[in-house]
Amino acid sequence: MRIATFNINGIKARLPRLLEWLEETRPAVACLQEIKSQDEGFPAEAFEKIGYHAIWHGQKSFNGVAILADGVKPEETQRGLPLLPGDEEDPQSRYLEAEVNGVRIACLYLPNGNPQPGPKFDYKLAWMRRLQARMRELWQLERPTIVLGDFNVIPEAKDTFSVRAMADDALTQPESRDAYRRLLGDGWTDALDTLNPRGGVWTYWDYQRGAWQRDHGFRIDHCLLSPELADRLVSAGVDKEYRGREKASDHAPVWVEITGT
DNA sequence: ATGACTAGGTGTCCTAGA
Numbered sequence: 237m238r239i240a241t242f243n244i245n246g247i248k249a250r251l252p253r254l255l256e257w258l259e260e261t262r263p264a265v266a267c268l269q270e271i272k273s274q275d276e277g278f279p280a281e282a283f284e285k286i287g288y289h290a291i292w293h294g295q296k297s298f299n300g301v302a303i304l305a306d307g308v309k310p311e312e313t314q315r316g317l318p319l320l321p322g323d324e325e326d327p328q329s330r331y332l333e334a335e336v337n338g339v340r341i342a343c344l345y346l347p348n349g350n351p352q353p354g355p356k357f358d359y360k361l362a363w364m365r366r367l368q369a370r371m372r373e374l375w376q377l378e379r380p381t382i383v384l385g386d387f388n389v390i391p392e393a394k395d396t397f398s399v400r401a402m403a404d405d406a407l408t409q410p411e412s413r414d415a416y417r418r419l420l421g422d423g424w425t426d427a428l429d430t431l432n433p434r435g436g437v438w439t440y441w442d443y444q445r446g447a448w449q450r451d452h453g454f455r456i457d458h459c460l461l462s463p464e465l466a467d468r469l470v471s472a473g474v475d476k477e478y479r480g481r482e483k484a485s486d487h488a489p490v491w492v493e494i495t496g497t
Numbered sequence: 498a499t500g501a502c503t504a505g506g507t508g509t510c511c512t513a514g515a
Contacts, residue, residue: 245504297512348515388514402515440515444501444503485503
């Protein structure tokens, strides 16, 4: 089965591209980020029409995540990350989790954190602490689990076209990278990195500065596998071609192929 | 050195993205 993640940057603006991608690559599960739509504006019928059932967690203007599954309705297991002691209620829609065909799917849109330092960066780091706590709970279940989405972290130097250009960005700060490394330190497998250890694989290209034409990208969309799924990993990749189409998102879809249904 | 693009909301500019 193929499980994919795609930061679509607006579900209204991207719907034709999104339907096209679903029909052409037919992932069993597709996690979406930045739907930028309120719950009532989510175009569930358009997905139903091509055989996908969806759950979603929307928000006005910004953020918003959704999980689509081919021929089966995702069974929601968590909406928003559980709060840690001292945390205030999180008003942003960035996390949605479900069970699909015996696999636990955690779809996330991690805060960008710019500008740093500042409150947005603090929010990002606090969000990553909550994420780690949730991932430890998932780990305890000892079940096939994948945590995927837009992590807004460039894990290492090999994951960006230019270390210098990104030096002051929240995506490359030591605090962001350390927090990501701590997630992996719990035992999760970064699928794309494991299969491309030399790096140079991008999942995002800025709209500005001709970044796409110059292949100035970086890797921020990740798929983390529990041991139960890592053992079943066949391949992983980026549907880079979709970044070059008309009215494209600034991210490309990322996917993993897992043995079994 | 700077700005450059895109989407959304309610706008003729602002915020946010990364």
